[in-house]
Amino acid sequence: SQQGEEDPQALSIQEGENATMNCSYKTSINNLQWYRQNSGRGLVHLILIRSNEREKHSGRLRVTLDTSKKSSSLLITASRAADTASYFCATDGSTGTASKLTFGTGTRLQVTL
Amino acid sequence: NAGVTQTPKFQVLKTGQSMTLQCAQDMNHEYMSWYRQDPGMGLRLIHYSVGAGITDQGEVPNGYNVSRSTTEDFPLRLLSAAPSQTSVYFCASSYSLISGNTIYFGEGSWLTVV
Numbered sequence: 375s376q377q378g379e380e381d382p383q384a385l386s387i388q389e390g391e392n393a394t395m396n397c398s399y400k401t402s403i404n405n406l407q408w409y410r411q412n413s414g415r416g417l418v419h420l421i422l423i424r425s426n427e428r429e430k431h432s433g434r435l436r437v438t439l440d441t442s443k444k445s446s447s448l449l450i451t452a453s454r455a456a457d458t459a460s461y462f463c464a465t466d467g468s469t470g471t472a473s474k475l476t477f478g479t480g481t482r483l484q485v486t487l
Numbered sequence: 488n489a490g491v492t493q494t495p496k497f498q499v500l501k502t503g504q505s506m507t508l509q510c511a512q513d514m515n516h517e518y519m520s521w522y523r524q525d526p527g528m529g530l531r532l533i534h535y536s537v538g539a540g541i542t543d544q545g546e547v548p549n550g551y552n553v554s555r556s557t558t559e560d561f562p563l564r565l566l567s568a569a570p571s572q573t574s575v576y577f578c579a580s581s582y583s584l585i586s587g588n589t590i591y592f593g594e595g596s597w598l599t600v601v
Contacts, residue, residue, distance in 0.1 A: 405587050416491075416577055416592035417530075424587070462529065466587075475590065477522075477530040 379478050380463060386484040393450040395481040397463030398443075404466050406439055406446050411460045411480070420448075420461075453485045489513050493578050493593035500568040500600045508563040508596050510578030518581045518588070519561040520545070521553065523574040524595075530577065536561055568600045 381396045397406070405424045409417040423430045423439045423446065430437045436449040450457055460480040494509045512519065520535035522545075532545030536555040550572060552564040561580075565572060576596045581588040 407590075414595070416594045417579075417590075418592070419589045422587060422589070475532070479527055479529045 380461070380481040382481060383479070384482045384484070386486065387453055389453060389455055389485055389487050391453055393453050393457070393483055393485070395448050395461055395483070397446045397448070397478055399446075399463075399465045399476075399478075400444065403441075406437075407464045407475075408435075408437060408446075408448050409462045409464060409477075411462065413459070417462065450483075453483075455485050455487055457483060458485045459483060491578055491580055491591050491593035493576075493596050495596060496594070497597045498599070500565070500598065502568060502570060502600060504568050506565050506568065508565075508576055508578070508598070510561045510563065510593060511559050512561075512578075512580040512591070513559065514580065514582075514591065515558060516580035516582055516591075517558070518583055519555065520579045520590075521551070521561070521563045522577045522579065523547065523572075524577060525574050533563065533576075565598075568598075570600045572598065573600045574598060 379398050387393050405422055407422045408420045410420055411417045421432045421435055421437050423437050434451045439446045460482045462477050462480045464475050464477045466475045491512045517538045521533040522530040524530050531547050533547055533551050534545055534553040536542045539555050539558050542553050542555055555561050578593040579590045581590045
């Protein structure tokens with residue numbers, strides 16, 4: 375079964391609005407990463423948050439992590455049409471190796487003009 | 488800087504045929520891996536390698552072989568293709584196996600087995 379489960383599965387917003395997507399996971403982690411995938415392309419790393427961090431920012435991205443609830447959220451502020459993509463969370467287990475990186479099923483974000 | 492390069496981009500196979508998906512990276516990364524992506528399933532790890540001459544199985548290794556003769560290349564072989572192997576395949580690499588290293592993905596290979 376998947377370690378990470380994103381919610382919602384699909385999200386449609388207008389340009390300029392904020393987009394929030396959530397990720398829940400099941401077991402202890404060392405870190406959690408978010409990736410973006412444009413249609414027909416590979417995944418691109420966005421941001422990583424470590425298990426001892428609660429919040430992290432990168433440009434218009436804000437990631438939070440609540441290890442007590444085993445959940446993370448990705449907020450994209452002032453969304454643009456170019457943000458249209460699928461977004462995946464990925465967690466690695468307490469073994470702390472990249473070989474155990476587990477991806478969720480993704481949130482499809484559609485940003486309309 | 489090419490990053491991670493996968494070929495072919497698209498391939499149609501008949502059941503029982505064999506083929507090799509090629510993957511090369513020019514970043515001198517030790518860690519390379521293959522994932523498959525299916526609708527509603529996210530990415531699942533097939534095989535990975537922590538360096539030349541070292542490979543190991545991931546979550547869904549059956550029906551696939553890999554080898555790592557050089558640091559740069561990590562081909563994935565389908566021995567006898569089955570319709571269940573219809574999927575999008577991604578090769579990835581990172582500097583090391585240590586948790587937290589950014590993973591770089593190729594553009595994907597779309598495989599259809601009929």
